[in-house]
Amino acid sequence: MGTTDVNTERIGSTLLITIDRPQGRNAVNAAVAAGLAAALDELEGDPALRAGVLTGTGGTFSAGMDLKAALQGESPEVAGRGFGGLVEADLTKPLIAAVEGWAMGGGFELALGCDLIVAAEDAKFGLPEVKRGLVAAGGGVIRLPQRIPYHLAMELLLTGEPVTARRAEALGLVNRITPSGEALAIALRLAEQIALNAPLALAAVKRIARNAVGLPEAEAFTLQRTELSRLTASADVREGMTAFAERRAPQWIGR
Template structure:
């Protein structure tokens, strides 16, 4: 039984966690299929961005505790929770968050490059209420995204915030009415896809590098020898849309 669906929409891959009966909680099978979907995104030249969402009006309730009690792991070695939170993807990934994004679900969203949130979405890291910490990237990424004391409040209380609050904190790029997140995220993906794929990958490489200045020098040197840079300059001079090749 497939628990992660993929659909190509233009130049974007819509990835849907499809376990609504479990509020899209991540078990071993879900992690494996999500990892495979991300591989599809990475390996397909016609796809320039991905959108991650959940079926049934819920993004993800995080780790499937019932499966975990049976000994299942929701992590993929080297790629983290759900095969995403530690993965080094070259293509932009957008989270379209409806309903609950709790625990690992929130961490999946934090593992994406952009977040589109429904107004009534719920983001939370309640691990401390269970004697744990948000070890799928929550305690690492959240303090990097929002002011320290606000991140600590979310991490230490375990209490959720809604989509509107997430937008006001800068966690969400767009806050939209419930039911519209996937459509808006796909629009963002198409906007991103107007740009050069090598440049998009270079941005991601620099942002996640430990020495960003060194990484920036390396990436710009590579880009300056690419056919896409020449095409971008030529298209600008000729006042036309560039035709990117990814070379």
């Protein structure tokens, strides 16, 4: 399923989303952005889908914004969702980036827009926008200093130089390093592990983690209490407790 440039495949309860422009190193143009937005709608709209994995074909995750398309007036943004239809999207379900090869500029920002990053050992990450007179406006300048120490984030943002997967792992940006060609398999395995957990709880974790950023601690706990009150009223919480008491796997219904 999907468009010509973005394909989707259901693997169990995971939606695999693949950018398929190998001739353009999976750079993001208007068609890719629209395709990614549609794929994310598919993920969010189907209760049977519990997690998503984002990857690219041809040994490259994404080279970022398609500069040639941009010069011709194409926008790689989707209204209300930002670059690639992803970086400003309000997603409730976990999304994992499976990175092979280059994740440059907007490609790196797509990965930063995911909840987990799995990278092959030969992957590289970079934000070279300053070399083109731009800034990493797809979340790079905003998110990177929140994920790693300020001075290290500024080195990547101000020099525009890429880092290896091993360096990204040392900085705390990457969850898993795999042999070349195995990032997708490990990402799918992680998605399967995540999908065993309660969908309402997963969504609540994402909302709390996202919305608590920058809040005073007292306000963050108030936000968390609101989320917890919704969860404790759900059938899934009772199911989780009952399943634990009965020593069986829970059967989540998402309510």
